[in-house]
Amino acid sequence: MKTRYPKEFLYSLGSLVAATILVHGIWTAWVRPNAQAVLAVQAESMRNDPNFVPERSLFVIMKDWEQESCVILMIWALAMIAFKNRTTGREQDMLESDPVRVPEGMRILPEDTREYVRQLESMPAEQQQSLVVRASKAALARFGATRNVQDVSDAGHAVCAAEAERLDSELSMIRYIAWAIPAIGFIGTVRGIGNALSEAHKAVTGDISGVTEGLGVAFNSTLVALLLSLVLMFLLHQLQLAQERLVLDAETYLDNRLLRNLQVR
Numbered sequence: 001m002k003t004r005y006p007k008e009f010l011y012s013l014g015s016l017v018a019a020t021i022l023v024h025g026i027w028t029a030w031v032r033p034n035a036q037a038v039l040a041v042q043a044e045s046m047r048n049d050p051n052f053v054p055e056r057s058l059f060v061i062m063k064d065w066e067q068e069s070c071v072i073l074m075i076w077a078l079a080m081i082a083f084k085n086r087t088t089g090r091e092q093d094m095l096e097s098d099p100v101r102v103p104e105g106m107r108i109l110p111e112d113t114r115e116y117v118r119q120l121e122s123m124p125a126e127q128q129q130s131l132v133v134r135a136s137k138a139a140l141a142r143f144g145a146t147r148n149v150q151d152v153s154d155a156g157h158a159v160c161a162a163e164a165e166r167l168d169s170e171l172s173m174i175r176y177i178a179w180a181i182p183a184i185g186f187i188g189t190v191r192g193i194g195n196a197l198s199e200a201h202k203a204v205t206g207d208i209s210g211v212t213e214g215l216g217v218a219f220n221s222t223l224v225a226l227l228l229s230l231v232l233m234f235l236l237h238q239l240q241l242a243q244e245r246l247v248l249d250a251e252t253y254l255d256n257r258l259l260r261n262l263q264v265r
Helices: 004-048 058-062 065-096 110-121 131-146 149-169 172-198 209-261
Strands: none
Touching (some): 004 058, 004 065, 058 065, 058 209, 065 172, 065 209, 110 131, 131 149, 131 209, 149 209
8 A cells, every 4th residue: 555645646746747738738729829710700700790690619618727727627637537447447357356266165264364364465566455455364364363253254344444435535636626627617707707897888889899708708617617527527426436336346255255264163
């Protein structure tokens, strides 16, 4: 467990920096110039034809810094979800490989636990950090010390319960991003409405371009933020479901492959 957190932290920090550089570069070189070109063409068309109705452009919808910030946070969250999904997948593969490997019909006596623990400790360091191996080692060590099957069950399930709490707490940053994205969208809403109100005096003279531009900022930022938030919350719940399934499968493995093979004498 000591090596996982620095690795995950560096991955998270690197993905944030990469997402910021990539998205800001795209917005600066492509999105905003195209949005300005579209707005210029629409303004010229409206001056020449009072009945002209401008079409909604994706560049115009995405051009403001609120949308840029939301996309950066979305990519950052997706990178962290991908990392945790990959970790959960490796844990699931480790569980399906049956690390204890008790032959069918074989019974484990308290005197045999050291041999099984040594078998687990001979695995590569990364595999030893998996949930099923840690829970199995704790259960076997408890059986060798107490010769009590109920204590073994409590020890194994305690490791699984602690892992479930740890996995849930590590999702806190993704949950924060899922909250921050619509919050940034609402900031855009307030900013856009404020800009529209500051240009309201021009509407008296017939120039409503400032008001419509401000309202466009307000509605576009909210639209993008809410759509990204919906997608992110779906992916977050899928990740949480996979992690909960992993813990339940580990507990089932302890019951079916380890505890039922324990025998005091």
